[in-house]
Amino acid sequence: MPERATGSGDGVTGPRPLRRDAERNRQRILEAAAEVFNQRGLDVSLDEIARHAGVGIGTVYRRFRTKEELVEALFMTRLDAVAAIADQAFAAPDPWSGLVFFMERMAEIMAGDLGLRQILMFATYGRDLVAVARERNAPLVERLVERAQAAGQLRDDLRQTDIVFIVFLLAESTQLAQAASPDFWRRYLTLILDGMRPAREGITPLPVPPLLPGEMEKSMRQASPRRR
Amino acid sequence: MPERATGSGDGVTGPRPLRRDAERNRQRILEAAAEVFNQRGLDVSLDEIARHAGVGIGTVYRRFRTKEELVEALFMTRLDAVAAIADQAFAAPDPWSGLVFFMERMAEIMAGDLGLRQILMFATYGRDLVAVARERNAPLVERLVERAQAAGQLRDDLRQTDIVFIVFLLAESTQLAQAASPDFWRRYLTLILDGMRPAREGITPLPVPPLLPGEMEKSMRQASPRRR
Amino acid sequence: MPERATGSGDGVTGPRPLRRDAERNRQRILEAAAEVFNQRGLDVSLDEIARHAGVGIGTVYRRFRTKEELVEALFMTRLDAVAAIADQAFAAPDPWSGLVFFMERMAEIMAGDLGLRQILMFATYGRDLVAVARERNAPLVERLVERAQAAGQLRDDLRQTDIVFIVFLLAESTQLAQAASPDFWRRYLTLILDGMRPAREGITPLPVPPLLPGEMEKSMRQASPRRR
Amino acid sequence: MPERATGSGDGVTGPRPLRRDAERNRQRILEAAAEVFNQRGLDVSLDEIARHAGVGIGTVYRRFRTKEELVEALFMTRLDAVAAIADQAFAAPDPWSGLVFFMERMAEIMAGDLGLRQILMFATYGRDLVAVARERNAPLVERLVERAQAAGQLRDDLRQTDIVFIVFLLAESTQLAQAASPDFWRRYLTLILDGMRPAREGITPLPVPPLLPGEMEKSMRQASPRRR
C-alpha cells in the first residue's frame, strides 16, 4: 500500500510525486477546504468542498482517502507556518520578547481560523496530529523556553508542553469571544504572561507536574468524542 | 376528571409526581444522559442514550419532549451546584481566597463534564438556560470580584465576566489532558492567579476592554457551529 | 372472545351491557372523537382523543380495540341519523320531493363533518362500513327510488346504489369547497336533480350498468390506500 | 472549471443532460413513484418508492431533493396532457361535443390516478403547480364554456370553474368503484350532462353562485389535512 502523499513541505520520505494536473487538483482542494472550513467549521460536507474547488467529489477522495485525511493534510500545512514563527522568534532582541512573539503570533493565526480551532479543541479528526505537531515543533519551542529561563526571564517550573497548552487555552478564548471582540485573546495572553514571569516575592509554585511529552496525545485520544 | 400530568401553571407547586416506575426510568435516562453526554458530548443520539438507559426510545421521548428538553433538565441540576459554590465562597476567610475557591470549584465541576461545557459554550441547546444561569450567578461573582478589589487583592482591571471566562478556558482546554491528569487545569489556574494579583512592580495593564455582560453570550452564540 | 360492544342503537344481538361507568366512558370517548375528528380529521392521535375525553389512553383501548374500531363505531352512530332521515322522507308530500329531501339532508350532514367525509372518501378505516350502511339503509332508499319511479318522477334507469353514489359525489364537492362556500354542494345537487328527471325528449340513456349491490364494497376495498 | 449540473437560470435551455445511467434511474424512480402514488396515494414513504424502483434511498434524494420535488416532477408530465386535451376539444364538430370530449378525457385521466387527484385536491405538495395548472388551462376551458353557451347548448349559469369541479367530483368519487367498474364515472357524467343542458321547460336555476376563480384553490387549501 503506497504511503499517503504528505504534500510539499514533507521532509521525511518524499513519496513519488504526483502528476502535474493531479498536484494542481490537490492544491485546489486544500485551498477550498481551508477557505470553507475556516469560515464554516469542519461540519461542511465534502460535496461542498468539491464544488468549491471545482472538482468532482471522486477527485477529492482520490487525493484524500477520508475526510479525516483531508483535515489532517490541512493541519500539516499550518505546521510549516508554526515552524516559521518559531524561527522568527529567535531573531527577537531578547529571549522573553521572542517567546512573547511566538505566543502572540500563534494566537493570531488561530484567531482567524475556525477549522483549526475546531481541530485543536475537539480533535474530532486528527487524533495523532498533536503528536506530529509536537515532534515537529517541540525542539524549537523547547529552545525558546530554555533561553528565556537561562536569561532569568521565565519561571523555572514551566516546560515546553506548558507553552503549547497555553496556546490551546488562548485558542479556546478566541473561539468563545471571536464574534464580540476578535482580539479578545490578548487580554488573557497578557494576564498569563504576567503570571509567567519568574518569582520575585513569594510566587506560588505550580502544583501538579507538567505533562510528560507523550501524555498529552494519549489523553486527547481518550477524551475526544469519537467520530459519529 | 383527572387533570393533565403537567399542569400549565406549575413551577411553584410542581406537577403531580410521577408513578414510581416512571420516576425510576426518568432517573435512569438522566443518569445515562449524564454519563454519555459527559464523555462524548451532546452530539450522541437519543437512541444511544435510550440503549444506555435500557429503555425504548419512546420512553425517552415520553419523559423529555425533545432532545433539548433532556439536555436542559440535565443542566438544571448543575445550576444549583454552581449557586451553592458562590455562596460558600463568601464564607472564605478573606476575599482573595474566596475568589480562588470559587474558581477552583467551578473548574473542577466543569472539567469533568464535556456536556456541560458544550451547553455553556455553544448553547446549541438550552440557550435560555444559559441566560438564566448568568442572571442568577453574575451578581454573586460580581460581589466576589469587587470585594477582592476593595481589599487590594485583585487587579482593578478585571471584571466579573473575566472570571467566568477564565474558568471556561481552564475547563475546556484541560479536556486535552483530562485522561492523563484530571487536575491538570490547576497548573494554569495557579499561573493565571499569579497574573491576577494587583500591580506591584510594573505590571502590564490589560489591553482590550472586558466584555460587557450581554456580549459574552452573543459571542458564544455566534461562535457556535450552527445546528445542522 | 366476547363480541364487540356495538353501542346503544344496535338491534341485532345486544351483547352483555357494560357497567354503568364503563358505558359513560364509552360515550365520552365517542363524543370527544366526534368533536375532534370532525374538526381536525382522522389523523389526530388517540392520545389526543383520550385527553379530550378526560380518560386515559388505556381506557380508550379497552373500549375500542383499535383506532379503526373507534372510527367505525362513530360511523355507526351516524347510520341511525341516516335511517331517521329516510323515515322522514316518506312523509313528504310526493315521492320526488321525498327523494330530494333525503339527498339534501344527507349532504347537509356530511357538509358539517370532516371526519365523516374522510371515512367516505378515503376509507382509510372501516373498509366494510359501506357494506354495513347499505344493508341497513338500502331497503329504505330502494323504496324511495321505486316510489318516485312509479310516480313517473324519476328516470327508470337509476338504482338505489346510484343515489348512494351521488351522495358520495356531493360529499366530495363539500370537501373541496367547504371553506369557500359551505353550501356549495347545493349547486351540484340541483344540476344532478335536473338530470335525474325522467326522459321527455331524447334523453341520453345511461351507459355502463349500475353496480351490483356487493360490488361497491369490493371495489372500495381494493382502491383504498392500505393503512400506513 | 465545470459548471454545476443544474444551472440557476435553466428552464429554457434545460440543464446539462444526465448521464445515461443516471437518466435510467431517474426514469425508474418516476415510474415507480407513478405506480405507487397512483395506487396508494401520496402518503407512501420514499423508502418504499426506492425499493419499488430498485435503487437506494440516497439515489432518490440525489435526483429529487425532497419528496415534494418528486411529486411535482410527476405532476408536470401530466400537465402537458391536460393542455393537449383542451386543444383537441376545440377541433370537435360542435361546441357541446367539444365540451363533452374535454370532460370525458379529463375524467378518464384523473379517475385512474389517485396521486394526481391528491395533488390537485389537497395540494399538500406542489401548491404552486396547481396554480400554474389553473392559469394555464383556465382560459381554454373558459372558451369552451362560452362557445357552448353562445351556441345555446349549455346552461347560462355554469362557469369554467364548474366544469373543472365536476370533473374532480367524478374522478374522486368514482375511486370507490374503480376496481369494480373503471368507467363507472361515465354513468354520472351522463346524468350531469343532461342536467347541464339549457332550460327547455321549467328548469331549476342553479342556487348559490359559482366559485370565483381564486376561491377554489383557497378552499382546497383549507380543506386539505395539514401536513403532519
Place this chain on the structure above:
DNA sequence: GATGAATGAGTATTCATTCAT
C-alpha cells in the same frame, strides 16, 4: 376496570464513502 408508562417501527432527510462510466 382504569390508568398512563413503555415500546419500536416508521418518516423525511443528510452525508461520508464506494464504484461504474
Place this chain on the structure above:
DNA sequence: GATGAATGAATACTCATTCAT
C-alpha cells in the same frame, strides 16, 4: 485520472398499541 452516480446507516421525532401498576 477524473467524474459524479449510487449507497445506506444515521438522526430527531411520532403514534398506534401493549402491559405493569
